[in-house]
Amino acid sequence: MTMEIEPARPTLEAVSRPDPEVVERPQRRRFSAAYRASIVRQADACTKKGELGALLRREGLYSSSLAEWRKQRDRGALDVDHKRGRTPTPAAETELVRLRKENAKLTKELAATRMVVDVQKNVSALLGIALESAEPRTTP
Numbered sequence: 001m002t003m004e005i006e007p008a009r010p011t012l013e014a015v016s017r018p019d020p021e022v023v024e025r026p027q028r029r030r031f032s033a034a035y036r037a038s039i040v041r042q043a044d045a046c047t048k049k050g051e052l053g054a055l056l057r058r059e060g061l062y063s064s065s066l067a068e069w070r071k072q073r074d075r076g077a078l079d080v081d082h083k084r085g086r087t088p089t090p091a092a093e094t095e096l097v098r099l100r101k102e103n104a105k106l107t108k109e110l111a112a113t114r115m116v117v118d119v120q121k122n123v124s125a126l127l128g129i130a131l132e133s134a135e136p137r138t139t140p
Contacts, residue, residue, distance in 0.1 A: 031065075033078065033079050033080060036069045036072070036078055037073070037079065038080055039055075039059060039061065039066065039069065040066070040069050040070055040073055040078065042055055043055060043066055045055075064107075
């Protein structure tokens with residue numbers, strides 16, 4: 001009489017392999033201006049004990065978000081959807097910076113050119129070579 005013995009450890013086929021798919025990074029929640037204003041109004045309407053906490057739990061919000069939205073309301077900025085990040089610099093300001101850099105570069109080049117001209121004048125004076133004037137010659 002032979003008896004089959006069950007393996008103590010699961011075989012390779014029986015072990016389920018983990019899904020190799022990488023989970024996508026979760027996206028940050030963004031709230032519209034109308035939603036923020038609505039939540040602030042609802043929070044201000046809460047008068048009984050525990051109502052505000054229930055509102056925040058129901059909406060899945062933190063009290064710090066509500067506090068920030070209230071500050072924005074007080075500043076008058078709650079109705080505007082703000083984008084994160086740096087504010088773009090005005091075109092006039094970027095043009096001014098570009099022109100100042102170009103001016104500095106040209107001033108430096110001018111100084112170098114004047115130095116070369118002065119050296120040429122000194123060399124010609126030492127060698128006794130007459131320099132041509134900048135005025136055009138008239139031939140008779």
